[in-house]
Amino acid sequence: MYQIIRQIIKTGIKTEAAPQSDESLRVTPAHLQQQILDAFGGALSIRLVDAGSCNGCELEIHAVNNAYYNLEGLGIKFVASPRHADMLLVTGPVSRHMEVALKRTYEATPDPKLVVAIGECACNGGIFGTDVDNYASCGNIANVIPVDVAVSGCPPTPVAILQAILTAISPEK
C-alpha cells in the first residue's frame, strides 16, 4: 500500500487543460435548448459504437480516458448501455453487417440525444470507400443515423476527440 501511495504522489497530476469547442466541426445546427446543454455539460454519458472501424479510432477514444486528457474530470463518462447514454460516439464506416445494430442502438438511446462521428471513415467512408464502391459498406455515419458533430483524422487525436465532444454540448456560436 505504501508503495502505491508513494507512486501516486510521485506521479503527480498530469491532466492538461481541456480544449475549446470548435464550430467548424458541427455538421447539424445545434437543436437542443440551452437548459439541456447545461445539464449535459455537467454530467454527460457517452456510449461508443464501433460501426466498422479498424480499431485505430478506438485506441484514441481509450486515450481520452487517460490521466492527460482525463475525460471523467470534465464530468463525462462512458456508460455500458445506450439506454443510459446522452451521446453516441460512432467510429468507422458503417459496415452493412452493423447497419441494423447501429440503428437499434440509436433508437435505444433516449431523447434528447447527440451523435458525434469520430474519424475519417466516420466522416466520409475513409480508405474503405462508401456504399458506391464497396459492397460491404454503407459509407459514412450520416448515411445511417443523424450526426451532430463530426471530426476527421485517421485516427483523430485525443484532443480533437475531446473538442468534438465539447462542441456538441456547447451552444452554437
Add this chain to the structure above:
Amino acid sequence: MNNLHPNLQLTPFPTAIPAWQAPIVAGDLQLICHKVRESGGRLVAIWGRDRREAGFVLHVLLLTQTGLLCLNLPLSRQVPSYPDISRIFPSANRMQRAVYDMLGMAALQAADQRRWLRHAAWADDSFPLRKDFDAQAALRSDLDDYPFVRVEGQGVHEIPVGPVHAGIIEPGHFRFSVVGEKVLRLEERLGYIHKGIEKRFESSTLQQGAKLAGRVSGDSTVAYAWAYAMAAECIADKTPPDRALWLRALFLERERIANHLGDLGYLGNDVAFSFGFAQFWILKEQVLRHNAALFGHRYLMDAVVPGGVSVDLDEAGKKVLSEECAMLTREVQLLRRLYEEHAGVQDRFIGTGRVAPKLAAQLGLCGLAGRASSQAWDMRVQFACAPYGMLDVQMATHQNGDVAARVNVRFDELLESLRLQREIMANLLGTGDLAYPLASLPANGFGVGMVEGWRGEVMVAIHTDAAGNLDRVHPHDPSWQNWPVLEHAIIGNIVPDFPLINKSFNLSYSGCDL
C-alpha cells in the same frame, strides 16, 4: 521439408524468411497436412483465388520447423471443392467457411458448413471475391439468422451479448450458456465489421494497398504494413536498405511496447485496480507522444512503405528515445512488482481462463497467448528476418496458460522490447537510404510476408496479375487461430471473469472480419 511427400516439388520464395511453395493435387492435401501436424507444424492461413478460365486455386500456408510452406491446389471452375482439413487443424474451420463465403470454394465433408463472414448483406449465391461479382445485383438486406449451438439441460440459460458491447471495444456477438454464474459454453459469432477489405485491395495501387494493409487492424498497423511490404519485396526480389530494416524493427517493437502497456493497464482495471490503469496509460501516452513528435503519427501508420520506410530518426530523436527507454524500464519494473505483490490482483489473475499446453497445441494457439501456454513460437526467434537475426531476441514463455501467465509473458516481452529498442538504436549509425523505391510489381507474381506482431504472427500474401497490378491480397491475423481457443478458456469460469479473460488475449475483430 522434402520428406513430407514424395510428390512435393518445392520452390523457394525470395522472401526475408525461409519459405517455399509447392503445387499439389487434391488427393495429397490431407496427407501433407497430417505429416506437418505430426512433426509439430501448424496451420497459418487458408485463402482462395479466382483465376477465371484457369479455375480456382486454394492456398494453404503451413509453418514447419524449417520455415513456411505454401501448398497451391488448383480447383476446377465447375466444382471448386477440396478435402476438408479442419479435422487435422481445428483452426481451419472458420478459415474454410470464410473461403466459401468469399469465393464459393467448398471444403468437402467439413463438419461445420455454416456461413462465417457473410451474414445477410449480399445474396447467398454470390461471392464477393469472384472476379465477376456484381455488387449492385447481389445487394440484400435479409434478416440474419445464425444457427447457434444450443445447450440443453436443467437450469441452463443463455446470455446473448453484442454485437454492441458494454466497453470501448469492437463489435461481435458472444452467446454464453450458463448454469448460475458458471459458463458451460461460449459461442462466438464475428463478421459484423466485414468491410470488403480484400476486394478493395484488388482496385488499389501498390501504394494505396500499403495504406490499406496498415488499417486492417489499427493496433497492429506496423506489423501489417511490414508484412505487406515484405510480400511486395518478395515478388520484386528486392531487399530494402539496412537502415530501413532497422527502423522497421524499431517501429514494430514500439508498437509492441504501446500495446502491452495499454493492455497491462486494462488488466489492472478489470480486476478493480484502477491505479494500474492510470499508471500504465500515462506511460503509454508518453510513448505515443514521442511517436507523434519523432515519426509524425501516434501509432506509426504509413511509416513502413514497400521498399523501405518513410521516416527517419536523427541523433536528437535517439536521445529522446533513450531517455524514454530508461524511464519505461524503471517504471515497468516497479509496476510489475506492485502487480505481483497485490494479493487481490493475483487472486483474480491466477488460475483464471486457463488453456493447458496440450489443448493449446491441439487447437493451434499462437502468438503471445500461445507462448503463455508453452507454445514456443516467435517469428523473431525461429525465422528471424533481417534485422532480427542480429538481435538475439529472448523468447518469453510460460506453462500455466492462465491470465497470470499471459500477464507475465506481456511483462517479459515488454522489457525485452525495451532492451531491443536500445540495441536497435545502437545500430542506427549516421545516415543512409530510407527506401529503394518500389513503384510497381512484376507480372504474375506471388509473395508472402510474415512478422511477429504484438499479438502474434501477422501474414500478408500478394498475387499480381498479368499487368503487375494487385490481383489478390490476403491479410491474415493471428486472432483467427486464437478466437476459437478463447471459447475453451472461459469454460468453467464465471461470467464476470469473461472481460478479464478476454482482455488477457485481446484479439482483433477487424483483423478477422476483413
